[in-house]
Amino acid sequence: MKVKTLRIISIFILCVFVLSGCTSNTPADNSSAGTGEKSSxxxxxxxxxxxxxxxxxxxxxxxxxxxxxxxxxxxxxxxxxxxxxxxxxxxxxxxxxxxxxxxxxxxxxxxxxxxxxxxxxxxxxxxxxxxxxxxxxxxxxxxxxxxxxxxxxxxxxxxxxxxxxxxxxxxxxxxxxxxxxxxxxxMHKELDTFKKKDIVTFHEAFPYFAEEFGLNIVSVIEREPGTDPSAGEIADLIETIKKTDCKVLFAEPQYSQKAAESIAKQTGAKVYLLDPVVTGEKDAPEDSYIKAMDENLKVLTEAFRQNQ
Incomplete structure (x- = not known):
């Protein structure tokens, strides 16, 4: 009886070792087994x-x-x-x-x-x-x-x-x-109804947008953001705005609007914000671009209605 009992215990211990050898205690990685390829x-x-x-x-x-x-x-x-x-x-x-x-x-x-x-x-x-x-x-x-x-x-x-x-x-x-x-x-349905669509933009972000929706960029305040226009450039810009009677200046929410506001005071134009969609939330939702464009549509519609 003792021999039989010892035999059963030995078999049990052996099974434990075998099962332990088949079970890994390390976390699974992202590689496909045997291929070395990433699964992600x-x-x-x-x-x-x-x-x-x-x-x-x-x-x-x-x-x-x-x-x-x-x-x-x-x-x-x-x-x-x-x-x-x-x-x-x-x-x-x-x-x-x-x-x-x-x-x-x-x-x-x-x-x-x-x-x-x-x-x-x-x-x-x-x-x-x-x-x-x-x-x-x-x-x-x-x-x-x-x-x-x-x-x-x-x-x-x-x-x-x-x-x-x-x-x-x-x-x-x-x-x-x-x-x-x-x-x-x-956007075409709304913007195509306006005849006069002269605008001044903050920097060179909007030529493609303007071409698509028939906007006329009269002038650009800053060729690159952060590069303040010189006194001569501002004077030329003010002259251009007065000649064309453009009353719509578009700054961008990402940058300071000081230059645009200064020019607006001297020309009677009004400053609006137009978003080139270059910044946003860290984990921005998938509809962020479309929402930004929808906001741009509202701003443009308001600006053009007041300046026809």
Whole structure:
């Protein structure tokens, strides 16, 4: 009896060791077993508008994460300098979505350090407008038509980079494009009724928007944000506004309106805020771009009704 009991106990102990060997106490990682491939995808975007577009394209897709490299209040990346945290973020990226068209001047530095990084240029194939000096304007997303093309480019790029979710990216993009098209139609319906649409803008963010909705940019207060116009430039601008009888000055919520307000006092014009959608909340919802455009429509409608 004792021998039988000892045999049962020995078998039990052996089973415990076998089961312990089959159970891991370490947490599971994100790699597919035996393949070495990541089961999750991290998409990094360069700044706010690309973040919103990409969030819509990747909406609801399991194990796909969208991260914005810069702070959502950074604004346009004209003179942006990379910081170590940015490079750290890009180290974990499966794809990097940028605006392109010269907006991200730091890309040479990025590619020097990460040669294999998959870069998706949202403005690819879009005809770029040029200023009076022949410099190309990168603010294509401010036009809804430009935003639509960027969304399509993002979806196409992500479909190539992450083939298993290709269908979902394209389906999401199609759904979002329909919403953008509806917003564009809504804005045309309102704005096309106004004959006089002369405006002065804060900086060179609105040429694509103006072209789309038939606005006439009489002059620009500052070619680049943060570069105060000289006394001579202000005098010329005031003269131009008086000659054209333009009563609508558009500043941007991201920047100081002091220059615009000073000019308004000397010309009788009124300052309104028009949003180029370059900043927003940290975890901005997917409808943020459309909401910003809807607010722009309200502002433009009010301005033009008072100045016909």
């Amino acid at each position: 995808t991290t998409i990094v975007t360069s700044f706010y508008p690309l973040y919103i577009f990409t969030k819509n394209v990747a909406k609801g897709i399991q194990d796909v994460k969208v991260v914005n490299m810069t702070e959502p209040q950074t604004g346009c990346l004209h003179d942006y300098q990379l910081i170590p945290a940015d490079m750290k973020t890009l180290e974990g990226a499966d794809a990097f979505v940028i605006n392109g068209a010269g907006m991200e001047a730091f890309m040479d530095k990025v590619l020097e350090q990460q040669e294999d990084l998959k870069v998706i240029e949202a403005s690819k194939g879009i005809k770029l407008l040029k200023d009076e000096n022949g410099e190309e304007n990168a603010h294509v997303w401010v036009s809804i038509s430009g935003a639509i093309q960027e969304v399509k480019n993002i979806a196409e790029g992500l479909a190539q980079a992450d083939t298993k979710n290709a269908g979902a990216y394209k389906e999401n993009a199609e759904a979002y494009v329909k919403l953008l098209e509806a917003q564009r139609e809504k």
